[in-house]
Amino acid sequence: MVTIKDIAKIAGVSHTTVSRALNDSPLIKPATKQKIGEIARSLNYTPNVNAKSLVNQKSYIIGLYFSNLSAGTSDRFLVEVIKGINTTLPSEYRLAVHDMTTLSHPAEELPRMDGIIVMSQSDQDDAFIEGLSQIDLPVVVLNRQIDKPSLLNVTSNDAQGVYQAIDYAIQLGYQKFSIIEGKPTFRSSIERKKGFLQALADHQIAFPKEYAVIGDYSIESGRTCAKQLLELADPPEVIFCSNDDMAIGATNTCLEKGLAIPADIGIIGFDNIPFSKYTNPPLTTISKPVFEMSQLGAQLLLDSLAGTVSKKQYLLDTELTIRQSL
Amino acid sequence: MVTIKDIAKIAGVSHTTVSRALNDSPLIKPATKQKIGEIARSLNYTPNVNAKSLVNQKSYIIGLYFSNLSAGTSDRFLVEVIKGINTTLPSEYRLAVHDMTTLSHPAEELPRMDGIIVMSQSDQDDAFIEGLSQIDLPVVVLNRQIDKPSLLNVTSNDAQGVYQAIDYAIQLGYQKFSIIEGKPTFRSSIERKKGFLQALADHQIAFPKEYAVIGDYSIESGRTCAKQLLELADPPEVIFCSNDDMAIGATNTCLEKGLAIPADIGIIGFDNIPFSKYTNPPLTTISKPVFEMSQLGAQLLLDSLAGTVSKKQYLLDTELTIRQSL
């Protein structure tokens, strides 16, 4: 293991100078920096993070905590989140990943990190997040809107996403739009419905209240809600489903009733889950910018660590993924 | 931040004694240990991992690397793997998660960990694994069988799993069994077919070679392979699919042909992916013990670190998840 002392010896300077040079201190003359940099490179020097940690009182570890839904749906975005964060973090940082529920020793685990990122997918996470807001560490919450002044928060603009999808459907000539909403207590349900209604309003399209049915984000609820919609005297031409799972359920129902998609009825989902590409027909849906949210979240954490605090709340645009269900 | 010196002062001993006591050294008298332990607890003392790391030349970080299939299927097991490992690792260890492809600086990243766990899902990972086998760190590969003496390896006994499923189907009265194989170069395909054939052989059930068709683990291939099977003059009663994706494709084909599942034809999958619960009908499939594999993998790494090396290769039993497609 090569240390700054080894470099110092070769360069004929003190290890202090090497340390300063490698950290690009303004105290060191460019020529010296240059020389030391070259020696370090030729020796394949890597700084000892543990020693840095000890003296700097930093761990160079960022913690990532994710929801743990029993449904097994929680892992949907995890890979993208990890990639997004890892591509943003400088190389001396490590990303330590945990799930919220198997937190073995919160009190001794949390303080050991420089900052925390939470990928939240359900309001069941609120207690955990509340706990985090107490401790004295920068925390960013991804994916769900949280109104706590102490937390950084990056979410997607779901309303805008749905607006765009409905707008697109209107261009296509559809006129009668129905919605299967998500769990009423979820902010995501509210946001998505907001975008939906706004799009209709902006195009002066009427919205009969029987065209709104309330699901719970499960496949099964998509199935039953769609049934309800199709049995209406004047059934809709499009079913917007507040997530892909319900869209899958709704698709099944339509197919069972002998309806052709999209000829007889259009379906729109939300989330762009991996499976949505394989439904029959492939689902037109709205994608959250998970990768970008994660990158931004990591950057915000870094900024916060550097004291360059900025705005606390960030909203990223979604993207419409056009396939064949509309 | 309370240190061992603080404890030492209160206990009226030297900090060395505190260190030894806290590490349960046999050199320290039980009474002293007892007292020091109590003080530490009352002070809410947590050891400074960075200081330990520095002096022990250990990072207390385990790296987890996972496959990055473009298909987006790679995240299937990730959550379970992370949980399994985290529940096994002692609390001073951190699990740093990465994906293999965005490895920014392998040379300086890898040596910074005490050991490495790889969750592999494809033979595309072989180059990466080969690289790991060069460096001087304990490495355990999960999920795929790797024949390198330097690596620890935990996999599931796929052959046994398929054997059990077919055996179960035979109890149910089925007699004509077909198989949709996975990618021929994959060891998993070979293992699964082996269990399949063995079960038939042990029950003296004939296996016409046209009952074997070769897929590629994709939904689409499940669809076309099933078609091929159903168009046979004497079609099979059961289609065993070497993974769930193909089982989903096969299910679609059967349904399109107006066949009732399981009345007209039985389907068996492999993997127990989250979605398999929601297929129509819910899929009977074989589950790998991902959580247990991960726990065992983490334990082996720990043992390896402690010098308690043991057997290198481990095979864990799968489990049959009975639902309604058979």
Place this chain on the structure above:
DNA sequence: GTGAAAGCGCTAACAG
């Protein structure tokens, strides 16, 4: 601009 010395919190000889 650069160096000498101290110290981050811990473990490990070495002494007693």
Place this chain on the structure above:
DNA sequence: CTGTTAGCGCTTTCAC
């Protein structure tokens, strides 16, 4: 059994 001392690799006063 316990204490003294040194040192892990690095950053940071304080001098020069």
